[in-house]
Amino acid sequence: MWCDPTVTQQPLLDFRSDTVTKPDEAMRAAMASAEVADDVLERDPTMHALEERVAGLLNTEAALWVPSGSMGNLIALFLHLRRGDRFLAAHGSHVLDNELGTAAWIAGGMPHPMDWDAGPGRMSAAAIHDIAGSEPSYHGLNTTLLSLENTHNAAGGTVMPLEEHMQLIAAARECRLRVHLDGARLWNASVALGVAPSELTVGVDTVQVCLSKGLGAPVGSVVAGTEDFVTEARRVRKMLGGGVRQGGILAAAGLIALDRVDALADDHVNAKLLAEGLNELGWSVREPETNIVLAAVPDVRNAVKMLGRLGIQTGPMAGQVRFVTHRDVSTADVKETLHRIGSAS
Numbered sequence: 001m002w003c004d005p006t007v008t009q010q011p012l013l014d015f016r017s018d019t020v021t022k023p024d025e026a027m028r029a030a031m032a033s034a035e036v037a038d039d040v041l042e043r044d045p046t047m048h049a050l051e052e053r054v055a056g057l058l059n060t061e062a063a064l065w066v067p068s069g070s071m072g073n074l075i076a077l078f079l080h081l082r083r084g085d086r087f088l089a090a091h092g093s094h095v096l097d098n099e100l101g102t103a104a105w106i107a108g109g110m111p112h113p114m115d116w117d118a119g120p121g122r123m124s125a126a127a128i129h130d131i132a133g134s135e136p137s138y139h140g141l142n143t144t145l146l147s148l149e150n151t152h153n154a155a156g157g158t159v160m161p162l163e164e165h166m167q168l169i170a171a172a173r174e175c176r177l178r179v180h181l182d183g184a185r186l187w188n189a190s191v192a193l194g195v196a197p198s199e200l201t202v203g204v205d206t207v208q209v210c211l212s213k214g215l216g217a218p219v220g221s222v223v224a225g226t227e228d229f230v231t232e233a234r235r236v237r238k239m240l241g242g243g244v245r246q247g248g249i250l251a252a253a254g255l256i257a258l259d260r261v262d263a264l265a266d267d268h269v270n271a272k273l274l275a276e277g278l279n280e281l282g283w284s285v286r287e288p289e290t291n292i293v294l295a296a297v298p299d300v301r302n303a304v305k306m307l308g309r310l311g312i313q314t315g316p317m318a319g320q321v322r323f324v325t326h327r328d329v330s331t332a333d334v335k336e337t338l339h340r341i342g343s344a345s
């Protein structure tokens, strides 16, 4: 076997993403005993229960389980956009950079990345007015959609404050834009702000939330909006190959995941601890707002490799090293991480 003598034998500490969490005993037990039916022919009862519960939490008329956040975003954009319509999204948004361009080539939208003129990952209401506030000329694009992301992943899990959200919604309305919210980590934003998730969906037409990130479900997201939207969304999901039959086994995991939203606060505390410790070791890290810590280093690839040799798994994100805290890394693991980095430098 190929062997690098510098590779540590210590236990791996996995900060690559909050998607690496594994379903625990309670979740597996709920999955094993879930009541199920064919969700393509009729409705799977557990799937239905999950969708109702998420619609309630987000204060939408209805909701639809989807296998991934990317599919949830794509379904929403597909239904909002007509071919050649322009949509606005902050630079680095998942819909722009991490979904293989499907917003353009399947949903048919012309993306317009917006500067972060209101803070990391955040655009201003004025900027929306500038680009979408007047009728397009004969040869101009029709801007019809604003796509928000809260928290913003590539900016470092940054949270959009409530007042700012309302200003953007007002600007979108004045410019006659629909609004989609990529809320893959909306739960984190709600915990960080101490407000209900439904306060962060006020004024949006559609929203996508993930169950497989910090909440630990093995699979699944939910896309939500009006009854009419969800009826159409079911059809698009089928078109994309996302009709699932006895999906209740997966939905059961989602229901357990939803009980764990409050525990995200622990991940936020651990992220702060990690950031403080890294700064004390001479790293350059901005204070995290949620569970993502971005470290600016001269050579990202080398830093990720160096950390890997210490048994600390991270990844590159937006030209920095990204550490994501989650329910499978403890405070003791964070201290161990800092200890290993401190001993190596």
Ligand SMILES: *Cc1c(COP(=O)(O)O)cnc(C)c1O
Residues within 6 Å of the ligand: 067, 068, 069, 070, 071, 073, 094, 095, 149, 151, 152, 153, 182, 184, 185, 210, 221
């Ligand atoms: C993870 C993520 C998604 C969805 O990702 P999938 O891997 O398709 O589930 C969407 N938006 C953001 C901001 C994300 O971080």
